[in-house]
Structures are given as C-alpha cells and as structure tokens.
Amino acid sequence: MNRLKEYRFCPRCGGKLESKIVKRGEPARLVCLSCDFVFYIDPKIAACTIVERSGKILLLKRAIEPAGGAWVIPGGFVDVGETVLQAAVRETKEEALLDVEPGPLVGVYSYPGVSVIVIVYEAQIIRGIPGAGDESLEAGLFLPSEIPWPSLAFTSTMDALKDYLDRRHPEATLSWNRRSPRDI
Numbered sequence: 668m669n670r671l672k673e674y675r676f677c678p679r680c681g682g683k684l685e686s687k688i689v690k691r692g693e694p695a696r697l698v699c700l701s702c703d704f705v706f707y708i709d710p711k712i713a714a715c716t717i718v719e720r721s722g723k724i725l726l727l728k729r730a731i732e733p734a735g736g737a738w739v740i741p742g743g744f745v746d747v748g749e750t751v752l753q754a755a756v757r758e759t760k761e762e763a764l765l766d767v768e769p770g771p772l773v774g775v776y777s778y779p780g781v782s783v784i785v786i787v788y789e790a791q792i793i794r795g796i797p798g799a800g801d802e803s804l805e806a807g808l809f810l811p812s813e814i815p816w817p818s819l820a821f822t823s824t825m826d827a828l829k830d831y832l833d834r835r836h837p838e839a840t841l842s843w844n845r846r847s848p849r850d851i
C-alpha cells in the first residue's frame with residue numbers, strides 16, 4: 668500500500684512534498700522541498716471490546732465502509748491524548764450504547780501492509796442494553812457456536828474473536844471459517 672501518493676503539500680508551510688529516503692534502511696518519507704519538514708505517515712490505533720451478555724457475544728453490523736454490512740466488535744480509532752482503554756470504552760458506548768468496564772487484553776493485531784493496529788480488550792457491561800449506535804445498522808448477540816465467521820468485517824475481528832474463544836470458551840472448538848479475510 669503506497670500512501671505516500673495521498674499527500675502533496677506540506678502541512679506546515681504549504682510547500683511541495685517529495686518522497687525521499689531520509690535514513691538508509693528505512694522506507695521513503697514525504698519531505699517538504701521548502702522547509703525540510705518530514706511528514707511521517709504513522710499507523711492508526713483502533714481500540715475494541717469483546718462484550719458478552721448471557722453467554723452471547725455482541726457484534727455490530729457496520730453501517731459504513733469499509734466492510735459495510737459486515738459484522739464487527741465495537742471499536743474505533745483512538746484520539747490523540749486519549750488512552751487506549753478510554754477509547755475502547757467510549758467507542759463501545761457510541762456504537763453499541765453500552766457502558767462497559769474494560770477487562771483483560773485479548774490481543775494486539777497488526778498485519779503487513781495494513782496501516783491500522785487493533786487493540787482488543789474484554790469488557791463487562793455495567794449499564795445498558797446492546798443497541799445499534801453510531802456507524803451500526805444492528806446489534807446482534809451470538810453464541811460462540813453461532814458467530815457468523817464468513818460475514819465478519821476484518822481479519823482482526825476474526826483473529827480477536829478466535830483468541831477470545833480459545834481462552835473463554837475452549838469448548839467451542841469451531842470449524843473456523845476464514846473464507847473472507849479483508850484488509851484490517
């Protein structure tokens with residue numbers, strides 16, 4: 668994925684950006700021809716939760732692209748200055764209308780060529796009934812044996828759910844279906 672072509676002008680002075688090797692052995696960076704500002708394209712961090720209610724796992728049907736119509740766990744991008752846990756709690760409230768208390772880390776998911784790093788926590792419901800909030804069409808509760816594997820949105824969704832089930836529901840040794848991995 669070449670994201671260097673997405674940006675043409677320096678955010679500091681408005682000068683033209685050019686792709687250059689700044690340090691040997693590292694990827695090319697965008698450098699401003701006027702002020703030498705180096706415009707680093709950093710990964711984005713997403714924080715997610717896996718929430719259970721009465722032995723069922725909460726999934727949300729995405730209302731937006733990418734992966735519109737596919738199922739995800741609640742989550743979204745961490746804002747600057749926010750902790751990952753705060754973001755996980757906030758996103759779960761916004762998307763699934765639930766107040767949650769975050770628990771143990773499920774895992775950190777990153778993939779070659781993918782610009783998003785996904786951090787997933789277990790979470791307990793403190794208050795609320797799962798519903799479809801921002802960016803969701805529908806909230807669904809699924810027994811471990813009913814997870815809609817072919818309709819999950821992202822590779823990270825699949826990998827996090829698998830890690831969670833391995834730990835919390837080892838009895839649900841499922842025929843993992845990895846037919847439709849997408850890009851995150």
Ligand SMILES: [Zn+2]
Nearest residue numbers: 677680699702
């Ligand atoms: Zn500049």
